[in-house]
Amino acid sequence: MKPINHREGIIQPAGSDWQTFRNILCVRPDNLGDVLMTTPAFRALKESVPDRKLTLLTSSAGAGIARLIPEIDDVLTFDLPWVQTASGNGPAAIPILARTLQEKQFDAAVIFNVQSQNPLPSALLCYLAGIPRMLGFCRENPYQLMTDWVPDPEILVATQHEVERQLALVSTVGCTTSNKRLSLTVSSEARQQALTQLAQAGIRADAPWLLLHPGVSEAKRRYPADQYIRAARQLIAKDGFQLVLTGSASERDYAETIRQALGEKAFNAAGRFSLETFAGLIAEAPLLISNNTGPVHMASAVGTPVVVLYAMTNPQHTPWLVPNRVLYFEVPAELRSRNRLLQQFPEPAEPRASPEAIVQAVNELIQTKKAVLDHSTV
Structure with missing residues (x-):
């Protein structure tokens, strides 16, 4: 499957036009707790741009709690093979998922990962889906695979709380919030x-x-x-x-x-x-x-x-x-x-x-x- 609709040339500086993006894919493919610890960053994305829609791509372990998070508008469930929650999805399922993402016509994607995870497999998935802009932490230069690359400040061991890590990521494209509490709707x-x-x-x-x-x-x-x-x-x-x-x-x-x-x-x-x-x-x-x-x-x-x-x-x-x-x-x-x-x-x-x-x-x-x-x- 060929990557499509990607900008060529020099990588643009992070945040240059993210305020115009309304349809965002958030990739957080691990566990329930990881999804919850990302909710302040979701809130920052939502509060920074009126009428912005957030779709969360997460695991079956994370999907249930995602439906109780008010900042999330839609949930896509898939157990990706490069995270611990991986299930029996074979290699043929990945191109199908990429086409599903392509059909959603996302303006951009934000890849949320813990310090010990490699974001490049998720970035490649978004690249294959033709998502034109991608934000994420990465240790090495991903070149055109991740357009809005933020050098990962946590190289050997984690040095900040997971909540702060993800808030720091989205702040590089101008998305902030004064409310840093975790988000969960309980009726x-x-x-x-x-x-x-x-x-x-x-x-x-x-x-x-x-x-x-x-x-x-x-x-x-x-x-x-x-x-x-x-x-x-x-x-x-x-x-x-x-x-x-x-x-x-x-x-x-x-x-x-x-x-x-x-x-x-x-x-x-x-x-x-x-x-x-x-x-x-x-x-x-x-x-x-x-x-x-x-x-x-x-x-x-x-x-x-x-x-x-x-x-x-x-x-x-x-x-x-x-x-x-x-x-x-x-x-x-x-x-x-x-x-x-x-x-x-x-x-x-x-x-x-x-x-x-x-x-x-x-x-x-x-x-x-x-x-x-x-x-x-x-």
């Missing part, structure tokens, strides 16, 4: 449905309760179950919390293993909520305890305090603009990335995770939240 119906399902499971919303999300897609980011159990037993016995275990349907058995070790004040809700109702559950929860995974960023978007057990992998995905405690733990040697650059986690990674640190973090955040609520009612 009152979703909140009520979540509370109804909790009540049906026997959870008393008028008594202390917490969410515990012990699963994660990558084993290297999973805090050990026995450590979660030790922390949860203290939270139940000493502080009287009810624990609601959440996760995907595939994680239900794993959550059940933890629940059985905790007794009658723990409830296994893994796989029982739609994504929209799960967002309502997080929005209503007093606090979330989780591995470094998508629900942490959902909590950030809706303002729910979070204790995150953070594997020492990518350092730029901590909770954003929400009360939080980050507790770090080392990835077992056998699970560490093949990319040795990703093993250079910045030090000091403190405080370190432990059951006692989890309990302390929960109580600190709950007390802080209670003090704020008490002050607001004075």
Whole structure:
């Protein structure tokens, strides 16, 4: 398939005419949390040009949450082979996708990628689709493959939060926003449905309760179950919390293993909520305890305090603009990335995770939240 309709000659400086572009493709082909952390950049693109339309090309993992993001007008779902969420799409599917993109007649594309990902495969896809302008970070000069190339400032390890990285990218073409919060629409119906399902499971919303999300897609980011159990037993016995275990349907058995070790004040809700109702559950929860995974960023978007057990992998995905405690733990040697650059986690990674640190973090955040609520009612 030949690339079409591309400008020839010298690459134009970024931002020279982006204010005229109304139909933009945003390429963010990875996970739910990555999509959420890009929402301030989406907002900057929308706010900077009236009536601009944003279409998001994302993975099946990211598509569900994308439909709850008000800045996104349309969603295209495809699991691309150059990201971790890749599925069984064969090489013949790529030219078909390029033709689909071509038919949308995009004015430009913005390629959003984490520091450790190579943007050039996504740029090539957009090039084949005939999208005339492309913005993205890149380490090496992509020449005519990416018209609006921004040299990537993060070469060896990530040096800024993912939200700041993507805001910095779109700012190079004159797109900014004063609102840097993550964006997620949670309906009152979703909140009520979540509370109804909790009540049906026997959870008393008028008594202390917490969410515990012990699963994660990558084993290297999973805090050990026995450590979660030790922390949860203290939270139940000493502080009287009810624990609601959440996760995907595939994680239900794993959550059940933890629940059985905790007794009658723990409830296994893994796989029982739609994504929209799960967002309502997080929005209503007093606090979330989780591995470094998508629900942490959902909590950030809706303002729910979070204790995150953070594997020492990518350092730029901590909770954003929400009360939080980050507790770090080392990835077992056998699970560490093949990319040795990703093993250079910045030090000091403190405080370190432990059951006692989890309990302390929960109580600190709950007390802080209670003090704020008490002050607001004075």
